[in-house]
Amino acid sequence: DVQLVESGGGLIQIGESLRLSCAVSGFNVNNKYTSWVRQAPGKGLEWVSSIYSGDSRYYADSVKGRFTISRDNSKNMLYLQMTNLRAEDTAVYFCAGGHSRFFSFWGRGTLVTVSS
Amino acid sequence: EIVLTQSPGTLSLSPGETATLSCRASQSVSSSYLAWYQQKPGQAPRLLIYGASSRATGIPDRFSGSGSGTDFTLTISRLEPEDFAVYFCQQYLTSLWTFGQGTTVETK
Numbered sequence: 536d537v538q539l540v541e542s543g544g545g546l547i548q549i550g551e552s553l554r555l556s557c558a559v560s561g562f563n564v565n566n567k568y569t570s571w572v573r574q575a576p577g578k579g580l581e582w583v584s585s586i587y588s589g590d591s592r593y594y595a596d597s598v599k600g601r602f603t604i605s606r607d608n609s610k611n612m613l614y615l616q617m618t619n620l621r622a623e624d625t626a627v628y629f630c631a632g633g634h635s636r637f638f639s640f641w642g643r644g645t646l647v648t649v650s651s
Numbered sequence: 652e653i654v655l656t657q658s659p660g661t662l663s664l665s666p667g668e669t670a671t672l673s674c675r676a677s678q679s680v681s682s683s684y685l686a687w688y689q690q691k692p693g694q695a696p697r698l699l700i701y702g703a704s705s706r707a708t709g710i711p712d713r714f715s716g717s718g719s720g721t722d723f724t725l726t727i728s729r730l731e732p733e734d735f736a737v738y739f740c741q742q743y744l745t746s747l748w749t750f751g752q753g754t755t756v757e758t759k
């Protein structure tokens with residue numbers, strides 16, 4: 536059974552940093568696409584970042600240069616390091632992944648609130 | 652970046668009716684790289700359709716997807732009470748994944 540569980544969200548000040556974690560079970564993060572997708576309050580889905588086999592990493596323009604996606608194959612974990620956070624980064628962050636480039640499996644999300 | 656535009660924004664229907672949702676892409680996606688998701692309040696999205704027309708595991712056959720190029724459709728036949736939700740299309744042709752803004756299917 537596939538399970539993704541996010542953690543690390545919380546209330547943070549503008550300009551600060553935060554690291555989100557996603558514990559994955561049921562598939563290996565080292566050879567599948569795994570991603571972060573966010574949803575601002577009352578808004579739609581926004582793809583944030585993805586990582587694939589090797590060191591292929593992809594970022595939305597809105598977070599490029601501020602966010603870094605990574606994984607720990609030994610722990611089967613996915614991470615999102617977020618720096619220089621802005622008010623517009625406030626959202627529920629979902630970890631998602633699967634056997635292809637679409638998102639078969641999703642976590643329940645973790646809320647990040649960036650406040651002044 | 653491929654922009655996906657969904658219409659209508661809101662669809663008001665009764666149980667038993669058929670919902671037809673549209674997703675239009677700003678450039679060709681080809682039929683292999685378009686997915687649909689369902690999201691209910693407070694829940695994570697759920698994959699319904701991938702490759703424009705293939706149902707994901709466990710998805711009832713009242714959900715069907717069609718289309719190619721720039722125009723795609725999600726059809727929900729015989730709406731059940733649990734189908735009232737928000738639906739998003741997504742393209743995964745490029746490594747800048749994008750979603751449509753969503754269509755809400757609400758009870759009339």
